[in-house]
Amino acid sequence: MHHGFARIALRDLRALRGSLSVTSVLSVDRSQLPAEIATLTDGYAFEQITLGRSGNAVYRLSAPGRPTLFLKAGAGEQRAALADEAARLRWLAGRLPAPELVAEVERGGGVFLLMTAVPGVDCSDRSHAADVPAMVRLLAEGLRLIHAAPLDDCPFDHTPRAELERARRRLELGLVDAGAFDADPAEVFEELLRLEPREPDIVLTHGDYCLPNVLIDGGRLSGFCDLGRLGAGDRYRDLALAARSLAYNWGAEHVPLLFEAYGLPQPDQRRLEFFRLLDEFC
Structure with missing residues (x-):
């Protein structure tokens, strides 16, 4: 066995390293969001997640007295990955403790997934x-x-x-x-x-x-x-x-x-x- 074959690539180090890192609260131009997503997230503050290996844009959404949500968006190669995640969340509903898919919207060659947060x-x-x-x-x-x-x-x-x-x-x-x-x-x-x-x-x-x-x-x-x-x-x-x-x-x-x-x-x-x-x- 050639134990030296595989190194942990940078993408894996990002996945393995600690907790989610977020930027400051963002001012999001809601005109750039699909109408359904904009409506569902009205009143929420957006924090961009900057740590991860997926290549998607990921945001944590919070608002006083309302459930925390996550929004993922991707295009090109990442579009298929988000579609895969949406399909699995739909199948998984009620089987294991996992995010609930709130909305899946396609627009302009991209995909937006809105989901609940696991506490x-x-x-x-x-x-x-x-x-x-x-x-x-x-x-x-x-x-x-x-x-x-x-x-x-x-x-x-x-x-x-x-x-x-x-x-x-x-x-x-x-x-x-x-x-x-x-x-x-x-x-x-x-x-x-x-x-x-x-x-x-x-x-x-x-x-x-x-x-x-x-x-x-x-x-x-x-x-x-x-x-x-x-x-x-x-x-x-x-x-x-x-x-x-x-x-x-x-x-x-x-x-x-x-x-x-x-x-x-x-x-x-x-x-x-x-x-x-x-x-x-x-």
Whole structure:
């Protein structure tokens, strides 16, 4: 195994690093918003989220006495990603604690998603420093909750074979960030094929189970966000990213507790490596 193949790319560091960063309150020109979005957000103050890997414009919306909302907007390549997230939020409604899709509007080649906010602070927030093990146990609880959810009618295929096909297409189209690797991406893809799980353990997966996407409120798990990659997949798809994100944000010494609390004290290192490597092709 060529352990030096994959580096954590800058885009991943942004995803793994701490809490949401926001600018000052913005004065938004509502004439630039679709009419439905402008009406639904009338009276709200907009704060732009400046941390993340999606490439979308993301805003937190707040108003006295009204529920906090999030607005995401994107065009071009990001249009499909937002459509994916909207589809998953519609399917997920009532199944798991997640944002509720308030509106999805297309205009001028772009897409606008307005959704409710999950309460609490994310698992990378420094407020957890006083009791990191408690946060880690809640992180594991979230994994168990998602993985136990029924997926009989889940239309989103993120099984290893489907993910490898997506990776192959991105590689052929030149969409893979070569800077994420210490070797030619084509060589890394061959390594992926060698590591592919032969008997995948398919459950419902989040797809981007990094600490900023898991929320805690009042010492309890409150829900999940950024669900555009949710679907049926191998449970290690989430375990690998959760362990990597935990190590980056709070230190590798906490990773064994994550697996122990999840109920997998001796994880399959080969599968972890496969899904860490596969994520670099996404």
